[in-house]
Amino acid sequence: MPNGKTPRPSINELKEHAWDLRRDILLMLREAGSGHTGGSLSCAEILVALYHYKLHHDPHNPQWEERDRFILSKGHCCPALYTVLAHRGFFPREDLFTFRKIDSRLQGHAYAGVPGVEVSTGSLGQGLSIANGLALAARADGKKNRIYCLMGDGEMDEGQIWEAAMTAGFRRLDNLCGIVDLNGIQQDSWTREIKDLRPVDQKWSACGWHVLDVDGHDPAGLLDALDSAADTKGKPVVIIARTVKGKGVSFMENNPVWHGKAPNQQELEKALQELEATRMREGF
Numbered sequence: 001m002p003n004g005k006t007p008r009p010s011i012n013e014l015k016e017h018a019w020d021l022r023r024d025i026l027l028m029l030r031e032a033g034s035g036h037t038g039g040s041l042s043c044a045e046i047l048v049a050l051y052h053y054k055l056h057h058d059p060h061n062p063q064w065e066e067r068d069r070f071i072l073s074k075g076h077c078c079p080a081l082y083t084v085l086a087h088r089g090f091f092p093r094e095d096l097f098t099f100r101k102i103d104s105r106l107q108g109h110a111y112a113g114v115p116g117v118e119v120s121t122g123s124l125g126q127g128l129s130i131a132n133g134l135a136l137a138a139r140a141d142g143k144k145n146r147i148y149c150l151m152g153d154g155e156m157d158e159g160q161i162w163e164a165a166m167t168a169g170f171r172r173l174d175n176l177c178g179i180v181d182l183n184g185i186q187q188d189s190w191t192r193e194i195k196d197l198r199p200v201d202q203k204w205s206a207c208g209w210h211v212l213d214v215d216g217h218d219p220a221g222l223l224d225a226l227d228s229a230a231d232t233k234g235k236p237v238v239i240i241a242r243t244v245k246g247k248g249v250s251f252m253e254n255n256p257v258w259h260g261k262a263p264n265q266q267e268l269e270k271a272l273q274e275l276e277a278t279r280m281r282e283g284f
């Protein structure tokens, strides 16, 4: 049960967990033949920082009352969530290869029937409102657990996000931490061309949030930001995590085509070779 007070994993360990996550995301998407590759790869380090360090959770008792809650508001990126949950022992890794198959509980958007998934998501814009409810309930019950909500940058186009952001700021929900996976791309184009979010930090601070801006692929920076968020009193905290969509595979990086496309066998092999080369080069 990592809790941020325990010693931090080494940077190499975290890099290795993110590497394993990327490998299994690619393998499961190939097996399924469909799914959301780019946004799953962009949030790998964020999920590793949460599930291998910050979250209080118990894979053997997913409903443990005192657990921290994590809401994947960008529910189409469930390949990343399912994989980190399998790696933490919530269910067997082999189940990943049933993703999107008939009768599998590993549905193509995050499904609450999977151990460790708090809520079904996929209709964008709703996760932060759910997180607010959980944060208000925890406060009312005098609980110490924290609530985390990961959103996409394209998802910021949803009005409901800003209704929820204003509510959390007004209610001073300091047990709530939002994370924005700012990868610059939504569905088939660049976020700045569809609806420019900038200045995104000022939008959140105007709603009453404390804003942290980090490199979303730097494990140390993410751990610092998560610790700092937990220590912030009187305000919710949003971590703006600057990421690359498709991170880790050169031909998937910054290419909107890979938003909702799974690799074919040849692409998978090329991607895995690249991941292996990175591991050798960086020596983790």
Ligand SMILES: Cc1ncc(C[n+]2csc(CCOP(=O)(O)OP(=O)(O)O)c2C)c(N)n1
Pocket: 036, 038, 039, 040, 042, 074, 076, 077, 122, 123, 124, 125, 151, 152, 153, 154, 155, 156, 181, 183, 185, 186, 187, 245, 259
């Ligand atoms: C309410 C709603 N409208 C549209 C969609 C279709 N859709 C799925 S993913 C996506 C783009 C999301 O972009 P972003 O939030 O930036 O996610 P990421 O880049 O992390 O994949 C859209 C429009 C949806 N899932 N829900």
Ligand SMILES: [Mg+2]
Pocket: 039, 152, 153, 154, 181, 182, 183, 184, 185, 186
């Ligand atoms: Mg995006």
